[in-house]
Amino acid sequence: MKVVASYNVKGGVGKTTAAVNLAYLASARGRRTLIWDLDPQGAATYLFRVKPKVKGGSAKLVGGARPVEAALKGTDFHGLDLLPADFTYRNMDLDLARSHRKAGKAARALARLLRDLADDYDVVFLDTPPSLSLVSENVLRAADLVLVPIIPTVLALRTFDQLAEFVDTLDRDRPRLHAFFSMADRRKALHREIIADLPRRREGVSPTAIPALSVIEQMAVRRAPLPAYAPNSPAARAFESLWSEIAELLPA
Amino acid sequence: MLNDRRTRGFQQVNYNRPNSVRSSPGFAAVPKDSHPPSLHWRGEPTRGEAEAVLAALEPVTASRYELSVGPRRVRTVTYLDTVDWRLRGKGLVASHERASGPGTLTIDGDGVSGTTRLTELPQWPARVEQLPEGEARDGMASAMWVRAVGPVLRSRAVTREVAVLDDEGKTVVRLDWAEVTGIDPVATPPLVRVSLWPVLGYGRDAKRVRKALRAAEGFADVDGDLYDGLLTAAGIVPEEAAAPAITREMPADVAIATALHGFAGVIAVNVNGVLDDIDTEFLHDLRVAVRRTRSLLKLAGDVLPPRLVARYEPDFKWLGDITTPTRDLDVYLLEFDALTAMLVAGEPDDLAPFGELLRAEREKARRTLARALRSQRFTRLIEGWQAALAEIIDRERSEAELSAEALAGQRVRRMVKKVVRRARSITPESPSESVHDLRKRCKELRYLLEVVKPVCDEAAHRAVIKDLKKVQDILGAFQDGEVQSESLRGFAERLQAGNRRPPAATLLAMGELSAGFVDMQLRARHDLTEALERFLGPATHERIKALLP
Ligand SMILES: Nc1ncnc2c1ncn2[C@@H]1O[C@H](COP(=O)(O)OP(=O)(O)OP(=O)(O)O)[C@@H](O)[C@H]1O
Ligand SMILES: [Mg+2]
Numbered sequence: 001m002k003v004v005a006s007y008n009v010k011g012g013v014g015k016t017t018a019a020v021n022l023a024y025l026a027s028a029r030g031r032r033t034l035i036w037d038l039d040p041q042g043a044a045t046y047l048f049r050v051k052p053k054v055k056g057g058s059a060k061l062v063g064g065a066r067p068v069e070a071a072l073k074g075t076d077f078h079g080l081d082l083l084p085a086d087f088t089y090r091n092m093d094l095d096l097a098r099s100h101r102k103a104g105k106a107a108r109a110l111a112r113l114l115r116d117l118a119d120d121y122d123v124v125f126l127d128t129p130p131s132l133s134l135v136s137e138n139v140l141r142a143a144d145l146v147l148v149p150i151i152p153t154v155l156a157l158r159t160f161d162q163l164a165e166f167v168d169t170l171d172r173d174r175p176r177l178h179a180f181f182s183m184a185d186r187r188k189a190l191h192r193e194i195i196a197d198l199p200r201r202r203e204g205v206s207p208t209a210i211p212a213l214s215v216i217e218q219m220a221v222r223r224a225p226l227p228a229y230a231p232n233s234p235a236a237r238a239f240e241s242l243w244s245e246i247a248e249l250l251p252a
Numbered sequence: 253m254l255n256d257r258r259t260r261g262f263q264q265v266n267y268n269r270p271n272s273v274r275s276s277p278g279f280a281a282v283p284k285d286s287h288p289p290s291l292h293w294r295g296e297p298t299r300g301e302a303e304a305v306l307a308a309l310e311p312v313t314a315s316r317y318e319l320s321v322g323p324r325r326v327r328t329v330t331y332l333d334t335v336d337w338r339l340r341g342k343g344l345v346a347s348h349e350r351a352s353g354p355g356t357l358t359i360d361g362d363g364v365s366g367t368t369r370l371t372e373l374p375q376w377p378a379r380v381e382q383l384p385e386g387e388a389r390d391g392m393a394s395a396m397w398v399r400a401v402g403p404v405l406r407s408r409a410v411t412r413e414v415a416v417l418d419d420e421g422k423t424v425v426r427l428d429w430a431e432v433t434g435i436d437p438v439a440t441p442p443l444v445r446v447s448l449w450p451v452l453g454y455g456r457d458a459k460r461v462r463k464a465l466r467a468a469e470g471f472a473d474v475d476g477d478l479y480d481g482l483l484t485a486a487g488i489v490p491e492e493a494a495a496p497a498i499t500r501e502m503p504a505d506v507a508i509a510t511a512l513h514g515f516a517g518v519i520a521v522n523v524n525g526v527l528d529d530i531d532t533e534f535l536h537d538l539r540v541a542v543r544r545t546r547s548l549l550k551l552a553g554d555v556l557p558p559r560l561v562a563r564y565e566p567d568f569k570w571l572g573d574i575t576t577p578t579r580d581l582d583v584y585l586l587e588f589d590a591l592t593a594m595l596v597a598g599e600p601d602d603l604a605p606f607g608e609l610l611r612a613e614r615e616k617a618r619r620t621l622a623r624a625l626r627s628q629r630f631t632r633l634i635e636g637w638q639a640a641l642a643e644i645i646d647r648e649r650s651e652a653e654l655s656a657e658a659l660a661g662q663r664v665r666r667m668v669k670k671v672v673r674r675a676r677s678i679t680p681e682s683p684s685e686s687v688h689d690l691r692k693r694c695k696e697l698r699y700l701l702e703v704v705k706p707v708c709d710e711a712a713h714r715a716v717i718k719d720l721k722k723v724q725d726i727l728g729a730f731q732d733g734e735v736q737s738e739s740l741r742g743f744a745e746r747l748q749a750g751n752r753r754p755p756a757a758t759l760l761a762m763g764e765l766s767a768g769f770v771d772m773q774l775r776a777r778h779d780l781t782e783a784l785e786r787f788l789g790p791a792t793h794e795r796i797k798a799l800l801p
Contacts, residue, residue, distance in 0.1 A: 048422070049420040049421050050420070051420065071453070072452055072453050073451075073452060073454070074453060076422065076423045081452060223420075223421065
């Protein structure tokens with residue numbers, strides 16, 4: 001089982017959009033897939049039309065009092081399940097710290113929970129809230145691959161560098177980083193420049209850019225993954241090539 | 253509500269089984285090999301028309317749900333099995349489904365499920381090696397054994413998937429509406445069923461939906477799966493047609509004629525399978541019926557009109573003889589891989605020329621056999637024999653005749669005495685002819701016991717057969733060892749004499765096999781002494797006494 005996190009400290013950069021579409025594509029390509037919506041806002045959960053509710057909430061879940069399996073929901077898509085968000089996830093940092101005395105354990109609690117699902121899924125996507133917290137550290141440690149959506153601006157690049165530095169400090173659980181350009185606007189010269197230049201100069205930056213398109217924005221209206229309602233759109237193609245890259249980095 | 257927009261996520265859902273590729277826990281909520289709860293629809297068939305299906309399912313919406321119809325699908329489903337229902341015996345259902353293109357082959361049953369997409373239309377009947385490689389074949393191979401599968405029933409399935417949506421528009425239960433009509437060998441009225449596939453994490457909704465449907469007028473619970481329903485509707489009884497059994501009160505000759513008539517029936521039904529070379533068991537079953545016939549004629553033929561017996565006995569000997577070469581070669585070929593695996597010194601490939609010789613000889617033998625089975629002699633034999641027996645079975649009966657039970661008692665006792673006498677006389681030094689003789693008598697006793705089974709005490713019968721079988725197995729190994737090592741000599745000579753001289757390695761490997769067979773014979777000879785001691789002990793004696801009044 002491979003774990004892919006969609007993560008960025010910044011908000012509104014396309015984390016959820018990427019996690020939902022890539023999870024959909026992974027399952028459509030035959031991988032048994034789970035997506036865990038760790039964001040108490042529950043955007044991914046909303047997109048799958050599932051109610052943001054986990055019985056017992058974050059405390060029971062991260063404390064191990066309730067099995068992860070009990071909270072799973074089958075999505076409308078074949079081979080794709082969801083672990084929904086719950087409003088109590090906003091306390092997950094506290095719950096993690098509280099239920100695990102040792103800091104080392106608290107930082108690896110999510111990884112441990114995921115291990116229970118190892119026989120059931122080939123790949124698990126983690127959709128994360130924008131923050132740098134104990135939850136984020138858990139996510140980074142649990143992940144084999146961290147997908148980082150970046151908007152092609154200089155400032156956004158700086159945050160990516162900071163993340164890379166932080167990940168370097170992780171001892172044994174160091175995930176691979178894979179950044180990609182999100183909401184790329186071809187009409188903006190700076191965007192074009194960065195997209196053309198950076199993947200060549202910088203390791204771990206995908207040559208695939210997800211364009212800024214209204215068909216992607218429509219996901220919230222349709223409440224469905226993009227490739228499910230616009231399979232042949234250029235936007236869906238872009239996510240497909242992103243998934244192909246990831247699939248190669250994560251041999252089944 | 254008709255909402256096509258929301259059907260985009262539908263995968264093709266099979267109407268009577270879990271989609272085998274659904275292996276994520278999302279679908280594993282239903283134990284993998286169990287079927288979803290199904291309900292039977294008693295109303296008018298809908299032909300899968302959306303409006304009609306939605307109208308029928310209306311009770312679901314009353315509480316809190318909306319329905320969204322998926323596409324209507326039409327396909328033919330051909331259910332497969334061996335002539336002796338081996339798959340069914342193992343709780344397996346094999347089917348070939350197609351809409352357009354060659355379709356898929358699916359196996360489903362206790363702990364087994366698999367689907368194989370076909371690249372060309374399959375030909376039926378097919379033996380394991382003729383089936384396309386894949387999950388489906390793997391799932392049915394051991395149950396099929398050496399037998400071929402062919403169509404049992406062909407049906408046309410019209411299905412419609414309907415999603416039950418909650419207030420978020422999320423699918424919480426999937427309903428499969430299926431109307432299935434038998435088309436071949438008989439047309440049946442449509443069976444209409446709706447299956448409920450729960451979605452992971454929405455078990456409560458599944459329960460609620462099921463309850464709503466069960467409470468509705470048009471629906472009723474069903475037992476058994478769709479296949480069962482279709483078989484019943486088509487009047488197909490999934491078991492081998494049992495020949496009418498003899499009864500205690502039957503006059504002796506009627507009883508013997510009844511048993512013989514049964515064997516003749518077995519011969520007759522297997523002929524086409526032999527001619528078409530569907531699988532090797534057709535010939536085997538035919539031969540067993542011939543042996544049983546001959547054995548019964550020998551042991552109890554005297555109760556039948558002497559002219560009749562005299563007329564047919566030689567014919568059955570002929571029939572037995574003409575089938576022998578093909579069967580012997582079949583056995584060799586069936587065992588070929590096992591033989592190859594026996595080699596210690598030789599390499600498996602060494603035997604390849606031998607394998608080729610076997611296949612060539614078998615093909616020749618089979619052609620000769622086919623000619624014989626198409627001959628007038630055979631047709632007259634089987635038809636005349638069946639007619640003559642039927643006449644005896646239907647004859648006028650009177651009170652004072654020897655009963656089947658009395659005859660059975662008499663003949664079994666006589667046969668047991670013979671077997672016991674021969675068994676007693678066997679010592680470790682006895683020549684192999686005596687052992688062969690014992691083997692033949694045991695076989696006769698076994699056949700006789702099988703014929704008279706219905707008039708015997710059941711428990712005693714089972715026990716006697718079990719004892720006898722142990723001895724027979726050893727005697728069989730003894731015989732096989734001898735026959736095989738001898739016939740290997742013949743094969744080797746023919747290989748040598750052929751125009752393509754075999755490599756020395758082939759002959760050496762055959763020599764190794766031969767030594768193996770001799771060894772098997774020696775071991776059987778050794779085991780025999782002990783087995784006979786047990787067989788001749790007091791326990792067997794008691795059981796035989798209990799067998800018949
Ligand atoms: N490529 C794109 N083109 C146009 N709109 C996009 C694109 N990617 C994302 N959006 C839109 O931008 C908004 C933010 O995207 P998204 O929710 O995926 O970001 P996020 O990083 O998960 O945000 P948050 O940090 O709030 O969780 C959404 O309304 C989404 O529909
Ligand atoms: Mg988000």
